[in-house]
Amino acid sequence: MVDVLIIGGGVCGCSLLYRLSRYKLNVVLVEKENDVSLGTTKANSAIVHAGYDPEPGTKMARYNVEGNAQMEKLCQDLDVPYLRTGSLVLAFDGEQMQVVDTLFHRGRQNGVPGLQVLTPKEIREMEPNVSDQVKSALYAPTAAVISPWELAIAQAETAVKNGAQVKLNCPVTAMEKTEEGFRVTAGGEVISARFVVNAAGVDCDRVHNMLCPPSYTVYPSKGQYYLLDKSQGDLVKHVIFQCPSSQGKGVLVAPTVHGNLLVGPNAEPAEKGDVGTTAEGMDFVREKAALSVSGINYRDSIRNFAGLRANTDQEDFLVGETEVPGFFQIAGIKSPGLTSAPAIAEDMVRMLGEAGLPLQEKENFDGTRKVTRFKKLSHEERARKIQENPLYGKIVCRCETITEGEIVDALHRPLPPCSVDGVKRRCGSGMGRCQGGFCGPRVQEIIARELGVPQTQVMQDREGMYIITGETKQGGKNQ
Numbered sequence: 001m002v003d004v005l006i007i008g009g010g011v012c013g014c015s016l017l018y019r020l021s022r023y024k025l026n027v028v029l030v031e032k033e034n035d036v037s038l039g040t041t042k043a044n045s046a047i048v049h050a051g052y053d054p055e056p057g058t059k060m061a062r063y064n065v066e067g068n069a070q071m072e073k074l075c076q077d078l079d080v081p082y083l084r085t086g087s088l089v090l091a092f093d094g095e096q097m098q099v100v101d102t103l104f105h106r107g108r109q110n111g112v113p114g115l116q117v118l119t120p121k122e123i124r125e126m127e128p129n130v131s132d133q134v135k136s137a138l139y140a141p142t143a144a145v146i147s148p149w150e151l152a153i154a155q156a157e158t159a160v161k162n163g164a165q166v167k168l169n170c171p172v173t174a175m176e177k178t179e180e181g182f183r184v185t186a187g188g189e190v191i192s193a194r195f196v197v198n199a200a201g202v203d204c205d206r207v208h209n210m211l212c213p214p215s216y217t218v219y220p221s222k223g224q225y226y227l228l229d230k231s232q233g234d235l236v237k238h239v240i241f242q243c244p245s246s247q248g249k250g251v252l253v254a255p256t257v258h259g260n261l262l263v264g265p266n267a268e269p270a271e272k273g274d275v276g277t278t279a280e281g282m283d284f285v286r287e288k289a290a291l292s293v294s295g296i297n298y299r300d301s302i303r304n305f306a307g308l309r310a311n312t313d314q315e316d317f318l319v320g321e322t323e324v325p326g327f328f329q330i331a332g333i334k335s336p337g338l339t340s341a342p343a344i345a346e347d348m349v350r351m352l353g354e355a356g357l358p359l360q361e362k363e364n365f366d367g368t369r370k371v372t373r374f375k376k377l378s379h380e381e382r383a384r385k386i387q388e389n390p391l392y393g394k395i396v397c398r399c400e401t402i403t404e405g406e407i408v409d410a411l412h413r414p415l416p417p418c419s420v421d422g423v424k425r426r427c428g429s430g431m432g433r434c435q436g437g438f439c440g441p442r443v444q445e446i447i448a449r450e451l452g453v454p455q456t457q458v459m460q461d462r463e464g465m466y467i468i469t470g471e472t473k474q475g476g477k478n479q
């Protein structure tokens with residue numbers, strides 16, 4: 001019998017798995033895809049929000065501010081890229097200046113430290129490339145940027161290292177209540193669990209309705225982005241927001257932890273699963289971004305992508321026990337869900353404990369992780385690493401300086417990837433200007449070799465995304 005079954009391997013599910021792996025429990029996370037972090041967690045703005053946006057007194061406000069406070073230490077412990085940039089919300093007219101003042105007071109009520117309203121001169125001293133039309137700005141020094149998918153993966157890997165289980169390619173299709181807990185049908189097997197936590201992202205309503213009468217609906221809202229090459233990465237140093245509206249936090253321009261520039265998102269109604277970008281969406285993003293920062297060179301765009309916000313007909317996050325005792329949910333987790341995930345997980349552990357889950361700590365729990373990032377090492381450290389393992393001397397991804405040693409290491413960590421993009425999310429190969437054009441085939445070969453599978457089984461990303469379907473020169477050189 002599983003003590004806690006978590007449905008969904010996004011940042012919320014993985015954060016909970018990590019927190020629970022500290023205790024002497026049998027904890028399992030089931031994910032329908034072939035890797036964790038393939039839902040909204042891989043396609044968002046990657047901002048650790050300061051916490052002035054949510055209404056005071058909401059769960060969102062509390063988890064946002066608490067999550068922000070926890071994030072830096074968590075990223076240090078798990079060796080996840082994190083950069084405390086601070087953020088600016090720009091106002092361009094009197095009405096927006098009032099919005100900035102409202103956000104300032106709301107932020108103070110929410111307990112956000114260090115907020116200031118800046119003058120145009122102060123803003124342009126901090127950010128010379130911001131529009132000279134700016135009239136005031138809210139400065140939040142605690143905002144930061146992170147690598148969202150790496151946060152989810154690092155927590156899942158560390159949880160697995162501490163005895164938790166992750167079952168991939170394992171969609172939950174049915175659930176029933178039993179005397180001891182639940183019978184959950186997932187990926188063709190039936191799992192008995194004492195407690196179940198629904199962290200299924202935009203599908204949280206579907207999973208909820210497997211056990212409860214419908215009480216909310218997810219109406220996904222799509223946000224589209226430009227990711228620009230590192231040549232644009234220095235254009236701004238802070239996350240540059242515009243004033244929020246009922247549509248969301250507006251179009252931002254932000255540095256990424258990997259040294260690129262991110263521009264977006266828009267907000268438009270979408271169907272579940274629709275993460276395509278459109279010419280209209282991208283035009284809107286460019287037009288809006290130009291109000292904040294001119295001179296962005298879109299010829300240096302290396303990727304467009306889109307993510308889905310899990311908006312529901314309820315304003316706040318839905319976190320807690322449902323009407324079925326023992327069935328909990330982390331649902332309707334729109335922005336700032338990434339920031340909030342560590343605090344939500346902490347609170348969920350408390351709630352499960354109150355519901356009767358015994359929380360006895362393991363004596364040998366190790367909540368840390370360390371990975372080698374060759375390009376970050378000094379010359380001496382690089383030389384030592386290559387001497388220990390010559391694979392660190394072979395550069396596979398030339399744009400991002402990623403070595404074969406790092407790829408092989410990722411393939412032997414507790415939650416190994418099975419696709420070229422899975423390696424990319426863990427090592428950064430293929431994230432540069434050529435977007436994997438050169439290193440992709442090499443990564444594919446390494447995956448096949450290390451995992452002992454034919455190259456035809458190595459996907460680009462999800463199940464069904466074949467790169468090759470067979471050999472063209474079967475029979476060898478002599479034919």
Ligand SMILES: Cc1cc2nc3c(=O)[nH]c(=O)nc-3n(C[C@H](O)[C@H](O)[C@H](O)COP(=O)(O)OP(=O)(O)OC[C@H]3O[C@@H](n4cnc5c(N)ncnc54)[C@H](O)[C@@H]3O)c2cc1C
Nearest residue numbers: 008010012032039040041045047172201223336337338339
């Ligand atoms: C455009 C955009 C910008 C954003 N920007 C920010 C930001 O800057 N900062 C911030 O804090 N937040 C931001 N967010 C919000 C944040 O990205 C999300 O709140 C967060 O990623 C949600 O994580 P999750 O784990 O709830 O969902 P997901 O990451 O979607 O994970 C849910 C998982 O459940 C799995 N699943 C679904 N159904 C089943 C099933 N039946 N069985 C098994 N598995 C299942 C899915 O495959 C998926 O992996 C943004 C969101 C969007 C869309």
